[in-house]
Amino acid sequence: MDGIHDLGGTDGMGPIEQEEDEPYFHEEWEAEVFGLLPTTMGQEMYNIDEFRHAIERMDPAHYLSSSYYEHWLTAMETLLVEKDVISEEELREELEEARSAEDPEAIVPEREDPELAESLLELAETGASTKRDPVEPAFEPGDGVEVRNIHPEGHTRCPEYVRRTNGEIAEVRGTFVLPDAHAHGEGESPEPVYSVRFDGEELWGEEYADRNESLYIDLWESYLEPA
Numbered sequence: 702m703d704g705i706h707d708l709g710g711t712d713g714m715g716p717i718e719q720e721e722d723e724p725y726f727h728e729e730w731e732a733e734v735f736g737l738l739p740t741t742m743g744q745e746m747y748n749i750d751e752f753r754h755a756i757e758r759m760d761p762a763h764y765l766s767s768s769y770y771e772h773w774l775t776a777m778e779t780l781l782v783e784k785d786v787i788s789e790e791e792l793r794e795e796l797e798e799a800r801s802a803e804d805p806e807a808i809v810p811e812r813e814d815p816e817l818a819e820s821l822l823e824l825a826e827t828g829a830s831t832k833r834d835p836v837e838p839a840f841e842p843g844d845g846v847e848v849r850n851i852h853p854e855g856h857t858r859c860p861e862y863v864r865r866t867n868g869e870i871a872e873v874r875g876t877f878v879l880p881d882a883h884a885h886g887e888g889e890s891p892e893p894v895y896s897v898r899f900d901g902e903e904l905w906g907e908e909y910a911d912r913n914e915s916l917y918i919d920l921w922e923s924y925l926e927p928a
Contacts, residue, residue: 702754703852703861705761710862710904731770737777743821747780749831750884754856755779831878831889838893838922844870845928846897848920856884859924866903867928871917872896879921892922 708714726732742749755776756764764772781787787795799805840846850865851857858880874894882890901914 702757702854702856704757705764706757706759707861709860726770727768731768734770734774734777738773739821739824741777741781743824744817746784746786748883750856750878750880751780752776753880754884757856833876833878833889833891836876836891836893838873838895840870840873840893840895840922840925840927842870842872846870846895846925847928848897849924849926851924853881855881857881857924859920860918863899863904863918863920866899868897868899868903868918870895871898874919877921879923881921881923894919894921895925897925 726735738752741747742752747755753776756772758779759767759772759775763775767775778792782789782792798808802808845867846869847867848859848864851859872895874896876891877894879890879892882888896917897920899916899918901910901916904910904916905914
């Protein structure tokens, strides 16, 4: 979907601040949130594309004023309520109990489930690839393509700034789950994915592109049409 999360190709957002020796997590709670994602998704409460779409649906002001792992936490709360894992009322009650507790960790029930722990460890080690059995690609390296001018109301992995532009197929990556369908309970609908090369001038214009600049973007087949 088109939203505040899709900032590629925009300007006026200020410089990107880089930290020297940046830690994996800035606060302890961020590590906890990081651990919640494989724990919930690993139990098939939702999939990765539903998760990304939940982040996209955040209120724009909340999205811009919150941190990376706040985005994660908001998306998980949204999905667990939508999937009837927990109600909004139960979530509020748990939050108030944690806020008023002298030791919030003491009120969290312990659970030992070796089988679940083993399956989550396997998930972390294998990466849960979304690559699927090959589907015959419509394009091959060297083909000229144009990115379709799509504006879906649902989830998509096609960046807005690359739509309506022309590029060239650089490589056929293989066949992968289509996020646009997977995020909405429409099955996996696997499609070929291509690495598409774009000239900088095609994307940014002659005035702003660096000389001999090229950008490679992985795009699903349904995002493309012959140039």
